[in-house]
Amino acid sequence: MAIKIALAGNPNCGKTTMFNELTGSSQYVGNWPGVTVEKKEGKLKGNKDVIIMDLPGIYSLSPYTLEEVITRNYLLDEKPDAIINIVDASNIERNLYLTTQIVEIGIPTIVALNMMDVVEKNGDKINTAQLSKELGCMVVETSAVKGTGLRDLIGKALEIAKSGEKTVARHKFDDEVEAAVGTIGELVQARIADGSELKWYSVKFFERDEKVREKLKLDDGLAAEIEGVIKNCEEKLDDDSESIITNERYNYISKVIQKSYKKSGRGMTTSDRIDRVVTNRWLALPIFFGILWIIYYISITSVGDMTIGWVESFFGWIQGGVETGLTSLGASEWALDLIVNGIVGSISAIFIYVPQLMILFLFLSLLEDSGYMARVAFIMDRIFRKFGLSGKSFIPMLIGTGCSIPGIMASRTIENEKDRKMTIMLTPFIPCGAKLPVFAMFIAMMFPGESWVGPSIYMISICMVIVSGIILKRTKRFAGEPAPFVMELPNYKLPRFKGVAIHMWEKAKSFVKKAGTVIFVACTALWIMQNFSFTLSYVGADRIDESMLATIGHAVRWVFMPLGFGDSWAPVVASLTGLVAKEVVVATFASVGSAVPISFTQVSAFAFMMFTLFAAPCFAAIGSMKKEFGSWKSTLFAVSYQTGFAYICAFLVNTIGSFIFRGTSAVKPKVLDISLMESSSENAVVNGDIVLIVFGALIVVALIIGISGKFRSSKKYAELSR
Incomplete structure (x- = not known):
């Protein structure tokens, strides 16, 4: 039976580049969100029994965009054997937000700390052993662009996929929040077939996630009881439930980064200097x-x-x-x-x-x-x-x-x-x-x-x-009112001949195909x-x-x-x-x-x-x-x-x-x-x-x-x- 491994990560984290390297596919790698607008499937080079799934780039597993819905539904409903969570190591704080959500699902997960070449160039240091301990899953350093670390990554991903050992989230929220989430977990536990997903569902109920509520179809009495738990916590912390969870995740991430990440203190990067000119208000x-x-x-x-x-x-x-x-x-x-x-x-x-x-x-x-x-x-x-x-x-x-x-x-x-x-x-x-x-x-x-x-x-x-x-x-x-615009600006990099050639070839092939049909x-x-x-x-x-x-x-x-x-x-x-x-x-x-x-x-x-x-x-x-x-x-x-x-x-x-x-x-x-x-x-x-x-x-x-x-x-x- 084929082993399914899903690639999940933020836009611009190098996910499609890694997919190309692992499968030999030639999907064009863009430098903005939306390049992967559907999940793409390919077979691992040298092992046709391993299927790699390239999921749309997302910032979280909240159902705000169709991209997030596609990724979330695949992970929850189709349950791949393992998840490779690709994290942009040069922007680790923002990327780990998604990681904290993925590990709550319980599917065997390994973190690919990608773009380590950029981190090393900047003079920063990441303690992967400490990071792995804090997250509760293996962490492997990679550079998809240079093809380094991928063999080790896929080897360990296959190990955890075959073992079937569930990933257990290590992070803890504030005592009040943990108590509320725990209470909700006890109330809905009987409705959740896979116990490893209980933490994720409990948090989503706390956030008032409509799609989760629709999926489990709670009766009015149980829904009212859960709402009472949420409101009680909101009153104590003087904030809405969704903001509470967001703040808790970032508080946890800050603690993780303090223990495992050290910046060089060099000041402005080359990308920052270029941006001072090309994004100038007047120029x-x-x-x-x-x-x-x-x-x-x-x-x-x-x-x-x-x-x-x-x-x-x-x-x-x-x-x-x-x-x-x-x-x-x-x-x-x-x-x-x-x-x-x-x-x-x-x-x-x-x-x-x-x-x-x-x-x-x-x-x-x-x-x-x-x-x-x-x-x-x-x-x-x-x-x-x-x-x-x-x-x-x-x-x-x-x-x-x-x-x-x-x-x-x-x-x-x-x-x-x-x-x-x-x-x-x-x-x-x-x-x-x-x-x-x-x-x-x-x-x-x-x-x-x-x-x-x-x-x-x-x-x-x-x-x-x-x-x-x-x-x-x-x-x-x-x-x-228009939706707010949130986008991570990737670091400038020298264009890769392979990527440019693939782009031109795809355009030429598409044109010739259309001309012939x-x-x-x-x-x-x-x-x-x-x-x-x-x-x-x-x-x-x-x-x-x-x-x-x-x-x-x-x-x-x-x-x-x-x-x-x-x-x-x-x-x-x-x-x-x-x-x-x-x-x-x-x-x-x-x-x-x-x-x-x-x-x-x-x-x-x-x-x-x-x-x-x-x-x-x-x-x-x-x-x-x-x-x-x-x-x-x-x-x-x-x-x-x-x-x-x-x-x-x-x-x-x-x-x-x-x-x-x-x-x-x-x-x-x-x-x-x-x-x-x-x-x-x-x-x-x-x-x-x-x-x-x-x-x-x-x-x-x-x-x-x-x-x-x-x-x-x-x-x-x-x-x-x-």
Whole structure:
């Protein structure tokens, strides 16, 4: 029978890194809470009979967030054979809080004192033998990053798992609290099958844990008797029961640390010195946006732009080879067009931007692995909180820069239900990896050489999240105070090549997988709709206006005319096909553009990017939203809001931009021809001022509308909050 070992610990304690080392898995290691949003299972390297379970990172076993519920339910209901409690040794006081709860459950537990390399570097000393004695369980020094101590750790974990010897909590509370907890234990003892869990259940009853009360289903008389014990203790100690237990745990932890931990007294760490600059009240945001500008300049404008010609030449060679091969085999005209132009041509148009995206993801993963992105969440909390949002909302949005789906799932770390639902709605506003090919295409062809366009998209997305927060907080659905933002800032560290490589590989693999499945099917369907009418007669490129695609585009293009790109049916169709996958927008332009001239002005191109940025995400992300909301009603509300907001933003960009730049090159139509990608840099160049003015005007108008509305409705908002 397989042995199950659970990994449990705080966020950023090195849990996922250890999971990777023990199982050989390649889960990406992030540097903020929410990376592990579900429990993950793997088999121990060299021993397939041992199952390692990576549980979500949590700060306690109190049922405030979905992450805590997942971890707690697994430990209590599925009862692993052993628990490896991973403790960040460089932040031991905060991490031991969870340890005091885990040892109360009674499951055989071993403490992995992780990040000992950081402790040694700081000159601190930890007496592991004394710590083990105080906690009542074995303690092993490890460094998951360097792979040290893991063999000893897993060996001892297997020993305690096979022995089945229960861990007994050594800590004692104040006499009054111990008496109350003991009395509750006597009252509920008959209801608890496993006696080793009695201490944990007794403490949870004392804390008035609703989920524990529901689970054991006490009768009214017994519940009233327990409540009397709790109230009596609260009156004596003049505090509420939950705060009493919290204080008692920290008092115990302080005593343990005094006996087993000695700081070097060196003063400020390197991380503290860096944080004095990068989290400075005045410098933090300029530094963040400056870093974004550098990243986009390198990945999209300079080095990234050079890769376009190389990749295009490579795929041109493939496309020519496929065409030659099919022609020699005697393929029919329609089959030749389907494969060469409809499939290979459309998919290659997307792959042109893969090197740019890989460079971008390289830089983003470096920032994540170094610990800087965790600071960005801290920085944004200052801004978000002023507009009724929680800094916790920014963490799922950061995760969503890769893909909206894990970002939406990461909202589970937010305990406030209203904040969580609003975060689910707004996370797709942050540009994900699937939207980047669309932006890269327009930047390369309509804004060549302009390094401001890429970063401005991120700036706009953040500003529009704030504006949306102001708007949504005015509604009954989302009104209320935001949840407090508590997050441990990890120490800065040099990014590991393995972690960065895994991140880039995961992104590339995900993209190739999507290109080989969803995008392949979408390109095939696009070609069919482009070349056949609703009567299923073949129309080809000569009569494309009679095709199904054109018919649909003509029917709805009037809706998009105020946005500046409704004069032709092709951009309209592209915006709709993006629901399948945002990369399909590029494939649509590549497929239709070979038969129909597609023209944009620089203003309408920017409006199209804004619509793509904020409109409803792909069907897969919508499905994820439905799963997290738990209802189609909330999902439809979110999709409607996203699309309506996108429409308004695109309308403002087109209207304001066309008014400001009328008579200039910014409003002169230019044919969007993907086959001319290599020569795009020689075409009309837009000044950075154009992007900045349109961007600034959009933000100013939106903020004025949002903020003025906020002040006008302050009385109503206060009533809703109550």
